[in-house]
Amino acid sequence: MTIDGFLVYIILPILSIAILLVFIRFLMGPALSDRVVALDLLITIGIATIAVYAMISDQSAFLDIAMIFALIAFLGTVAFSYYLEKRKKND
Amino acid sequence: MTDIVIISLISIGTLFILLAAVGILRMPDLFLRISVTTKAATLGVGMILTGMALHFGETSITTRAVAIILFLLLTAPIGAHLIGRASYFVGVPLWKKSLMDDLKGKYNTKTHELSGEDREGLDNDQENTENASSKSSEH
Numbered sequence: 321m322t323i324d325g326f327l328v329y330i331i332l333p334i335l336s337i338a339i340l341l342v343f344i345r346f347l348m349g350p351a352l353s354d355r356v357v358a359l360d361l362l363i364t365i366g367i368a369t370i371a372v373y374a375m376i377s378d379q380s381a382f383l384d385i386a387m388i389f390a391l392i393a394f395l396g397t398v399a400f401s402y403y404l405e406k407r408k409k410n411d
Numbered sequence: 412m413t414d415i416v417i418i419s420l421i422s423i424g425t426l427f428i429l430l431a432a433v434g435i436l437r438m439p440d441l442f443l444r445i446s447v448t449t450k451a452a453t454l455g456v457g458m459i460l461t462g463m464a465l466h467f468g469e470t471s472i473t474t475r476a477v478a479i480i481l482f483l484l485l486t487a488p489i490g491a492h493l494i495g496r497a498s499y500f501v502g503v504p505l506w507k508k509s510l511m512d513d514l515k516g517k518y519n520t521k522t523h524e525l526s527g528e529d530r531e532g533l534d535n536d537q538e539n540t541e542n543a544s545s546k547s548s549e550h
């Protein structure tokens with residue numbers, strides 16, 4: 321079995337299942353913090369998917385987008401936690 | 412030979428990511444969810460990126476992969492700490508079977524400052540002198 325077939329038929333489906341499971345938590349999450357954590361994990365799994373897809377299609381340009389995703393995930397978490405704290409304080 | 416290393420790296424990384432996804436769905440508590448997610452997902456993504464760098468075998472791609480891994484390793488603990496701290500202030504409940512909450516009553520809810528055990532019940536002047544003397548003696 322070549323690496324490409326292994327990636328397409330085994331790795332990508334497992335990653336898709338993982339994204340689905342996290343998305344259930346993203347929709348369910350009782351508190352806003354749960355949704356923020358789920359969003360962070362979604363973007364992290366997205367980075368892994370981009371890396372796998374870059375290997376399948378032999379296009380290394382996708383890696384730049386993965387780097388931007390990592391930046392955006394961190395920024396989003398920091399902004400949301402700041403917002404959560406300030407929202408509680410002003411009430 | 413390289414193929415075996417690449418395939419095993421990517422498989423183990425994917426398994427860790429799947430474990431993180433199951434963990435975030437099944438864990439009973441926000442803080443447990445944070446603790447599962449950060450570690451397992453970071454390790455999994457790091458292993459997948461390492462496998463990708465081995466697969467391409469070029470310097471530019473390896474540099475980018477190392478940069479992404481370093482950035483993830485730097486930011487994942489910071490983000491987890493920030494969101495955990497903020498949700499503790501907001502009052503996200505712990506799991507009802509948790510045995511102890513070490514931080515209970517130690518946070519000033521107005522200023523969000525952490526106060527130690529020895530500062531409770533003292534007024535300001537006493538507190539300052541007490542701190543100055545206890546700092547030198549305790550540690």
